[in-house]
Amino acid sequence: MRLVFGLVLVIGVALAGFAVFMAKDRIQAYRTEIAARDAALSQIVPTAPVYVLTQEVDYGDKITKEHVRIVNWPQSAIPESAFTEEATLFPAGDGELRVAIRKMEKDEIVMASKVTAPGEDVGLTSLLDPGMRAFTIKVDVTSGVSGFLRPGDRVDVYWTGAVRAGDALGIASGDFTKMIESGVQIIAIDQTTSFSTSDAAIARTVTVSASPRQVATLAQAQSTGALSLSLLGARDDSVAQSIEVDQNRLLGIEQREVAEVVKEKEICTIRQRKGAEVIVTEIPCAK
Template sequence: MRLVFGLVLLAGMALAGFAVFMAKDYIGKYQNALEQERARAVEVVPTQSIYVATRMIAYGEQILTDDVRLAPYPKELLPEVFFDEANPLTDADGQLRVAVRQIETNEPIMGLKVSEPGGDAGLTSRLERGQRAFTIKVDVASGVSGFLRPGDRVDVYWTGRIPGNDPNLPQGDVTKLIQTGVQLIAIDQSSNPDGNDATIARTVTVAAQPQQVAALAQAQSSGRLSLSLMNALDDTVAEATEVDQRSLLGITRREQKAEVKALEVCTIRTRRGAEMVEIPIPCTN
């Protein structure tokens, strides 16, 4: 009985091994035929190896080496501007490009969807985590005569009048430093920091935290904002500064001394025998 069981087991193993061999041989022949068919298709349709995306690349992302690969692409369908080994994505200095439009997986990297090497995707790529962009109206006086450039840092001063008749509040117009070291990311509609000509800007856009944005919005709606350009290497923080018309002209407030009014006493005189006596009585107007 055991001998029969052993023979059946050996026969089953032999049949299983033969089946695996046949399947492997069939799969190998199929793969060879598929490769030959692909080779013939490549010969029929002329192709060129260009860079395509290995993943979905979102707007504003830098395009890294692992994000692209070379793949054959029909020459008849090549985009107007593409990238290959002769025209790589990076320049001689290794500067990366940034996606200015979303690029899908396996989509060719086209020139109209990427920036120049070392470029960016606009204002959003210049904002750090938690920052917001805010625009300030300026003119020739408040905008430092047009010498501002994207990337500069400025102090922001507010000039206005504080309402109320409280004698403890500044009198007349007051100028106060409200923000220091704020970075400019755009002048008018330009974010190019390489401009050389001074232009009179009408607006500047700054990068600021939400609390700073709220303060700038309130200040701009209630007074006038002026900018003061900082040195590019200056890492100091300006102290709180406030100047009103009195301190500007050196006028000091005079303290008015209250006059101490003597207590008024009213009396009447009456005779008591041979003496005259003064008796206090309530004073009347």
């Protein structure tokens, strides 16, 4: 009997130890799971709804409700001009729709800077920033970078012409080439304002966005000489310095300063003899 009682006691102690071990392991796994969940919750970024495109939209396409959908976007990464409410994107319903002023890809955020106002047509006015004006420059195959210019590109503008001011204004006469404007943005090629145009075409006119002062400079330059455009790289943020080249600098000819010959003052005298003494007297020279 005692043997049976001892055996039962040993088995009970073993089962109790096993139960404690299993419970400890289960509690540790539970704590690990809670810690992982807390870590995941700490990584969750606050989001807000924004409108994105459901399909590719080209320049001039109207934006309808079928073109957009709402997605949750990280609040810290939402662009300032993004549309977050239907009442803002479609204030007049389907009566007056916004129009894309540049090509946009699927799932791209719809922003006010990429579409017109409700009911507004696409035109140059929608591409001009406040305070800027549109100015057209005549170009050909050489001055227009062989037709590789597109709306949205930036160019430097060079003027080539003859200066005949002479010495009256202290300016040397001759033919000059000078950079008059740097980093001017193109908004239209001929009659095309689409930013998605990729084919090269020989243009006759290029329309740029310029300030009133730049417009006056370009107008004066175009009426007095020839304008040429130089294309800037897409990632070129450098500011070009003033550049001016004339024929002498082009050919490496150094101008020599001609020394001015100083004419000595003419002195006229007469000589008179008084005995053994000769007296020299200065008199006015005859003209």
